[in-house]
Amino acid sequence: MQSTHLREHNLSAILIALAAASTTSTPTSRAGLAKLTRLTKPTVSKLIEELVDADLVEEGAPLSIGAGRPMVPLTPARGTLLAIGLEIAADHVACLGIDLAGRVLSHRVEYLKVTAASAEEAIDLAAELVGEVRAEAGDPPVVEVVVAVPGRIAPDDGRVLSAPNLDWTEVPLVRRLLDHPQLAGLTVRAQNDNRLSVLTEIDQRPGESFIYLRGSTGIGGAVVIDGALMTGAHGWAGEFGHTVIEPGGALCRCGRRGCLEAYVSYHALRERAGLGDDTLIEDLVDALALTRDRAEVIGLIGRSLGFAIANALNILDLTTVVLSGYLAPIAEELEPVVRETVERHALAIEAGPVLIERSDGLTDPALRGAARAALQSVFSDPGAWIGREPSIPAR
Amino acid sequence: MQSTHLREHNLSAILIALAAASTTSTPTSRAGLAKLTRLTKPTVSKLIEELVDADLVEEGAPLSIGAGRPMVPLTPARGTLLAIGLEIAADHVACLGIDLAGRVLSHRVEYLKVTAASAEEAIDLAAELVGEVRAEAGDPPVVEVVVAVPGRIAPDDGRVLSAPNLDWTEVPLVRRLLDHPQLAGLTVRAQNDNRLSVLTEIDQRPGESFIYLRGSTGIGGAVVIDGALMTGAHGWAGEFGHTVIEPGGALCRCGRRGCLEAYVSYHALRERAGLGDDTLIEDLVDALALTRDRAEVIGLIGRSLGFAIANALNILDLTTVVLSGYLAPIAEELEPVVRETVERHALAIEAGPVLIERSDGLTDPALRGAARAALQSVFSDPGAWIGREPSIPAR
DNA sequence: CGTTGTTAGTAAGGTACCGTAACTAACGGC
DNA sequence: GCCGTTAGTTACGGTACCTTACTAACAACG
Numbered sequence: 079m080q081s082t083h084l085r086e087h088n089l090s091a092i093l094i095a096l097a098a099a100s101t102t103s104t105p106t107s108r109a110g111l112a113k114l115t116r117l118t119k120p121t122v123s124k125l126i127e128e129l130v131d132a133d134l135v136e137e138g139a140p141l142s143i144g145a146g147r148p149m150v151p152l153t154p155a156r157g158t159l160l161a162i163g164l165e166i167a168a169d170h171v172a173c174l175g176i177d178l179a180g181r182v183l184s185h186r187v188e189y190l191k192v193t194a195a196s197a198e199e200a201i202d203l204a205a206e207l208v209g210e211v212r213a214e215a216g217d218p219p220v221v222e223v224v225v226a227v228p229g230r231i232a233p234d235d236g237r238v239l240s241a242p243n244l245d246w247t248e249v250p251l252v253r254r255l256l257d258h259p260q261l262a263g264l265t266v267r268a269q270n271d272n273r274l275s276v277l278t279e280i281d282q283r284p285g286e287s288f289i290y291l292r293g294s295t296g297i298g299g300a301v302v303i304d305g306a307l308m309t310g311a312h313g314w315a316g317e318f319g320h321t322v323i324e325p326g327g328a329l330c331r332c333g334r335r336g337c338l339e340a341y342v343s344y345h346a347l348r349e350r351a352g353l354g355d356d357t358l359i360e361d362l363v364d365a366l367a368l369t370r371d372r373a374e375v376i377g378l379i380g381r382s383l384g385f386a387i388a389n390a391l392n393i394l395d396l397t398t399v400v401l402s403g404y405l406a407p408i409a410e411e412l413e414p415v416v417r418e419t420v421e422r423h424a425l426a427i428e429a430g431p432v433l434i435e436r437s438d439g440l441t442d443p444a445l446r447g448a449a450r451a452a453l454q455s456v457f458s459d460p461g462a463w464i465g466r467e468p469s470i471p472a473r
Numbered sequence: 474m475q476s477t478h479l480r481e482h483n484l485s486a487i488l489i490a491l492a493a494a495s496t497t498s499t500p501t502s503r504a505g506l507a508k509l510t511r512l513t514k515p516t517v518s519k520l521i522e523e524l525v526d527a528d529l530v531e532e533g534a535p536l537s538i539g540a541g542r543p544m545v546p547l548t549p550a551r552g553t554l555l556a557i558g559l560e561i562a563a564d565h566v567a568c569l570g571i572d573l574a575g576r577v578l579s580h581r582v583e584y585l586k587v588t589a590a591s592a593e594e595a596i597d598l599a600a601e602l603v604g605e606v607r608a609e610a611g612d613p614p615v616v617e618v619v620v621a622v623p624g625r626i627a628p629d630d631g632r633v634l635s636a637p638n639l640d641w642t643e644v645p646l647v648r649r650l651l652d653h654p655q656l657a658g659l660t661v662r663a664q665n666d667n668r669l670s671v672l673t674e675i676d677q678r679p680g681e682s683f684i685y686l687r688g689s690t691g692i693g694g695a696v697v698i699d700g701a702l703m704t705g706a707h708g709w710a711g712e713f714g715h716t717v718i719e720p721g722g723a724l725c726r727c728g729r730r731g732c733l734e735a736y737v738s739y740h741a742l743r744e745r746a747g748l749g750d751d752t753l754i755e756d757l758v759d760a761l762a763l764t765r766d767r768a769e770v771i772g773l774i775g776r777s778l779g780f781a782i783a784n785a786l787n788i789l790d791l792t793t794v795v796l797s798g799y800l801a802p803i804a805e806e807l808e809p810v811v812r813e814t815v816e817r818h819a820l821a822i823e824a825g826p827v828l829i830e831r832s833d834g835l836t837d838p839a840l841r842g843a844a845r846a847a848l849q850s851v852f853s854d855p856g857a858w859i860g861r862e863p864s865i866p867a868r
Numbered sequence: 869c870g871t872t873g874t875t876a877g878t879a880a881g882g883t884a885c886c887g888t889a890a891c892t893a894a895c896g897g898c
Numbered sequence: 899g900c901c902g903t904t905a906g907t908t909a910c911g912g913t914a915c916c917t918t919a920c921t922a923a924c925a926a927c928g
C-alpha cells in the first residue's frame with residue numbers, strides 16, 4: 079500500500095463508521111469516531127474537516143450529554159449528493175434518489191406493462207424519471223445510477239442477457255440509458271434485482287452472515303458473509319431457485335427437473351392451484367388457502383424451502399436465514415415447518431439453533447438497494463469527492 | 474489504519490509476494506517485487522534490507538538475464554525459522570518441520586494404533602517427535618505448532634471434542650501438548666485434518682476459487698474463494714459429507730439418512746461390499762472392482778458426488794472442483810460421470826464448463842497443511858520477527 | 869574495445885500523514 | 899466559584915514513503 083492510499087483508507091473508514099453509527103440514532107462526535115476507528119482525535123479532526131468542507135459531512139448543533147464539553151454531532155451530509163436507483167419491473171418503472179444519509183430526496187413511479195411495450199419505451203421512461211428526480215432533488219452532483227432488472231446481466235457492459243418477466247433478451251440497457259441527455263456523463267450500472275434487494279437487507283443487518291431467500295415470480299437468493307455479498311464466478315452465487323430438491327421431480331422453467339423454483343415460486347404455485355394470472359403475488363398464499371387447507375400450503379412451501387436451506391446451511395455453515403418477498407409475511411407460519419425440515423437434514427444444527435427470520439420488509443427493496451449501491455462509491459473512495467482528488471492515478 | 478501499520482502491511486505484502494513468486498521458480502529481484510507490490514524501488518529496498526537482516530529473506534548470487542545490470546535474486550530464508558506441523562491419525566503420529574521457503578527441514582513418523590493406545594500415549598509421542606524435529610533442524614526459533622486431528626475441535630482452547638477414528642472425546646490436546654518440555658512456551662493450535670489438507674491444495678492454486686472434496690474414512694471438504702478458506706459460523710463450511718443426496722436414503726453414521734458420506738466414504742463403500750476392515754483406503758476402489766463391475770463402482774461414486782457437487786455449485790457459483798484423498802487417483806475415471814450428473818442439475822453450467830480436477834496429490838496433505846498453517850503468522854506479521862517488534866500494541 | 873542503451877539497485881532530500889503532548893473550550897456538580 | 903470531565907484544537911515530532919538523481923553492471927553493436 080502506498081502512503082497516499084493511507085489517507086483515502088482512513089477517510090473511507092471514518093465515513094463508513096459515521097454512516098453506520100448514524101443509522102443507530104446515536105449521535106456521534108469526532109471523539110466518538112476516534113474510538114470507533116482507533117485513530118487519534120487530531121487525525122479524525124483533520125479528516126472530518128475535509129469531509130465537512132467537501133459537503134460530505136454535516137455538523138449539528140452542540141449537544142450536551144452529561145458532564146464535559148458538549149459534542150458536535152456529525153452526520154452524513156443531507157441533500158448535497160444524489161445517488162440514483164432505477165427499477166424496471168414487469169408492471170412499473172421507478173426511480174429513487176437518496177443522499178449520503180440515505181434520506182429519500184425524490185421518488186417517482188410510473189406504471190407500465192413492460193412486456194406489452196418495447197424495451198425502448200421502458201428505457202425512455204426510465205431516463206425521463208431520472209431527469210425528474212434530479213430536478214426535484216435540486217440537481218446536486220450525481221454519484222452514480224444503478225438499475226435493477228429482473229434478469230441476467232452481462233457483468234462487463236450491462237447488457238441484459240435475458241429477463242423473462244420483461245420479455246427481454248439481449249437489450250443493451252446501460253448503453254441506451256447513457257444515450258439520453260438526463261444521464262449523459264454519469265456512471266450507470268445494471269444489476270439483478272434480487273441481488274440488489276439483498277443490499278437493503280444488509281443495511282438492516284450490518285456485518286451479519288445469513289442466507290437470503292426472496293419469493294417472487296421466481297425464487298431469488300443470496301449469501302451474505304460478514305456483511306459482504308458473495309458473488310461467485312458469474313455473480314449469481316446464492317441463487318437457490320435452481321437447487322434440486324427432488325431428483326426427477328417437477329419440470330422447471332429452466333428445463334431441468336426438481337428445482338426449488340418449480341415448487342414454491344409464484345408461477346409454480348399459481349399454476350398448480352389453477353389460479354388466474356391476475357393473482358397478485360402478495361395475495362398468493364391467501365388465494366391458495368382458499369383452494370385447500372392453509373396448513374397444507376404452508377407445509378408444502380416450508381418443506382421445500384427447508385430442504386434447500388438445509389443443503390445450503392451444510393455447505394456454508396451459517397445459522398441465519400432471512401425470508402423476503404412473498405415469503406416475508408408468512409415467515410412466522412413457515413418457521414416451524416422449515417425448522418423441522420432443516421433440523422432433520424442439516425449437520426450445523428449440532429452447533430446451535432438455526433434462526434429463520436423475516437425480512438424487515440421495507441417496500442421496494444430492489445429499488446432501495448439500487449440507490450444504496452449507487453452510494454457505495456462515495457463510501458469506498460471519499461477522496462474522489464474532495465477537491466484534491468488523486469484517487470485514480472495515471473498509469 | 475494507523476501509520477505504524479502501514480509498514481507492517483507492506484512488509485507482509487512483500488514477503489507474501491516473494492513467497493508466491495519463488496514457488497513459480499521465477500527468480501525475483503527487488504525491482505521485480507516493486508512491480509508486483511506497486512511500491513517504489515527505494516521502499517522495497519529498505520524493507521527488504523530489514524527482512525534480510527532479520528534472516529527472513531536470503532540474497533542469492535547476482536544473476537544476469539538479458540541486458541542490464543544483473544539482478545540479485547531473493548528467496549525466503551532457508552533454515553532460519555522452523556514451522557512445525559503435527560498429525561495424529563488413526564495409525565500414526567507424524568511431525569514435519571519446514572522453513573520459510575517451505576523446505577522440509579525434518580520429518581518423523583511413528584506408527585501407533587492410536588485407538589488401541591491412550592490419548593496420553595499418543596500425545597507423549599507427538600511431543601517427543603517435536604523434540605526430535607527441532608533438534609534435527611538445528612534448533613532454530615519455532616514459529617508455531619499446528620496439530621492436525623481427524624475430528625471436531627473447539628475453536629477457543631483446542632480441545633478435541635470428538636474424533637471417532639481415534640476414539641477420542643473431550644481430549645484437551647493443546648493443553649497437554651504444552652505441558653511437555655519440548656513445546657514449552659510455544660504457540661500451539663489444533664485444527665481439523667481435512668481443513669488443513671486444503672491449505673496444501675491452496676498452495677498449489679494460489680488465488681483460485683474451488684470446491685475441495687477429500688475421500689477418506691469420511692468425506693471431508695472445503696470451499697475456497699480467491700485463495701481464502703471459507704470458515705462459516707463454526708469452522709466447518711464445505712463439509713460436504715453430510716449433504717443429503719437421497720432423502721430418506723441410507724443410514725449415515727451421523728444418525729440422519731441419505732448423506733453423501735453414507736454412500737461414498739471408505740467405511741460405507743467397504744461395508745456395503747462386505748470387504749474386511751484391513752482393506753487400505755488407497756486400495757479401496759481396486760478391491761471394489763473385484764466384487765463387481767468397475768464401471769458400476771465408478772458410476773455409483775460419480776453420481777453421488779455429482780449430485781452433491783451440483784448443489785454446491787448452484788449455491789456458490791464456482792467452476793472448479795478438486796478431488797483429493799482416495800478420489801484423486803480415480804479423478805479422471807470419475808470425471809465424465811460427475812460431469813454428466815452435474816450438468817444435469819447445475820445452473821452454473823450455462824456459464825461455461827465445470828472443471829473437475831485431481832489434487833496434485835502430494836503425500837500427507839494434512840501434515841503439510843499443518844506445517845504450512847504454522848508458517849502463516851510470519852507472513853501476516855513479519856514485523857514481529859524483526860528486532861523492532863511493535864506488532865501488538867498495549868491496550 | 870569503447871560507446872550506447874538497458875536494467876538493478878542506492879542515496880539524499882522532501883513530503884504527507886499520523887501520533888503525542890499539551891492546551892483551550894464548555895459543560896455539570898458540589 | 900472551583901473542580902472534574904469530556905470535546906476538540908494546536909504545535910511539534912516521527913515515521914514511512916516518494917521523487918529525483920545517481921551509480922553499478924551487464925549486452926549489443928560497430
